[in-house]
Amino acid sequence: xxxxxxxxxxxxxxxxxxxxxxxxxxxxxxxxxxxxxxxxxxxxxxxxxxxxxxxxxxxxxxxxxxxxxxxxxxxxxxxxxxxxxxxxxxxxxxxxxxxxxxxxxxxxxxxxx
Amino acid sequence: xxxxxxxxxxxxxxxxxxxxxxxxxxxxxxxxxxxxxxxxxxxxxxxxxxxxxxxxxxxxxxxxxxxxxxxxxxxxxxxxxxxxxxxxxxxxxxxxxxxxxxxxxxxxxxxx
Numbered sequence: 001x002x003x004x005x006x007x008x009x010x011x012x013x014x015x016x017x018x019x020x021x022x023x024x025x026x027x028x029x030x031x032x033x034x035x036x037x038x039x040x041x042x043x044x045x046x047x048x049x050x051x052x053x054x055x056x057x058x059x060x061x062x063x064x065x066x067x068x069x070x071x072x073x074x075x076x077x078x079x080x081x082x083x084x085x086x087x088x089x090x091x092x093x094x095x096x097x098x099x100x101x102x103x104x105x106x107x108x109x110x111x112x113x
Numbered sequence: 114x115x116x117x118x119x120x121x122x123x124x125x126x127x128x129x130x131x132x133x134x135x136x137x138x139x140x141x142x143x144x145x146x147x148x149x150x151x152x153x154x155x156x157x158x159x160x161x162x163x164x165x166x167x168x169x170x171x172x173x174x175x176x177x178x179x180x181x182x183x184x185x186x187x188x189x190x191x192x193x194x195x196x197x198x199x200x201x202x203x204x205x206x207x208x209x210x211x212x213x214x215x216x217x218x219x220x221x222x223x224x225x
Contacts, residue, residue, distance in 0.1 A: 004155070033212065042201055042215035043156070056212065091155055100144055100211050104155035 002027065004094050004105035005074075012111045019079040019086070021108045025094030032075045033093045033102060034067060043091060049075060082112045117145070117202045117216040125222045132189040134219040136202030137182075145178055146203040146213060147187050156201065159187075194225040 005024040013019050025032050030051050035043040048056040049069035060067065064082075069075040079086055089109050093102035117138040126132055136145070144163045148156040162169045162178045162185065169176045175188040189196055199220050203213035 035215075040217070042217045045206065045212055045214060048212055093156075098211055100146065100161060100205075100213065101158050102213065104148075104157070106155045107153075 004029075004092055004103050006090075006092050006105035006108050008108060009106060010109050010111070012113065013082050014113050015083055016081050019082050019110055019112075021077040021079075021090050021092075021110070022074040023077070023092030023094075023105060024074040025092075026096075026103055029094035029096050029103070031095045031097060032069050033095075034075075034077050035091045035093065037089045037091060037107075046077075079110075082110075084112045086110060087112045117204045117214065119200065119202055119216045119219040121219060122217065123220045123222075125224065126192060128192060128194055128223055128225050130192055130223075132192050132196070132221055132223070134187045134200050134221070136185045136187070136216060138185075138202075138204045139183065141180075142204045144205065145176075145185050147174075147176060147185075148201045148203060148215070150199045150201065150218070152198070159200075189221075192221075192223045194223050197221060197223050 004026055007022050032049045034046040037043045045059040047060045047067045052071050064080045066078045089107045091107045092105045095102050117136045120135045146161045147159045149159055150156045160171050160176050162176050173190045178185045199218040201215045201218045203215050206212050206214045
């Protein structure tokens with residue numbers, strides 16, 4: 001049973017470009033969470049999704065950021081017109097339902113030049 | 114704002130010694146979790162303790178929870194070099210939420 005998969009593992013973008021980060025949850029998990037981690041900091045919650053629904057996006061910046069979890073395929077975190085401050089590690093986690101324990105992917109490290 | 118804060122920020126010990134990390138939080142919780150993060154990796158869930166529990170064990174890990182002091186501790190006994198990692202406590206964001214919020218973590222280095 002494969003764990004949570006994220007790709008790409010590393011992504012380099014120039015300012016103004018778009019970044020697309022993908023997350024495939026563990027088999028049987030229908031709940032996906034996205035977090036951002038800056039160097040030497042803890043994880044900051046961004047958004048919580050279930051299939052085809054955004055449940056909680058209270059941690060998501062109002063502009064340039066969007067997330068989806070379609071009926072088929074991975075969850076996507078999209079950052080438009082990236083700026084240097086978007087450079088961070090982005091982690092995805094999944095759970096089988098509304099349970100406390102989450103299973104994390106290896107993260108995508110985004111570097112904006 | 115962060116719910117839980119770990120202390121110390123960094124801890125350096127020799128292999129075989131015990132390592133103790135603490136977590137303080139602000140509001141009432143129904144559970145608290147500890148996670149480990151190896152450098153460059155995602156978080157791995159270690160243990161969950163509920164508000165009606167005072168102590169929980171898992172292998173070389175011992176977690177305590179004191180709800181009156183709003184604090185928890187993680188003890189790693191007989192540490193190994195492989196325990197070198199950052200350790201985070203996570204508490205529910207706010208009343209009824211089950212989405213964990215994380216502190217800044219304790220960076221543990223175990224010297225062989």
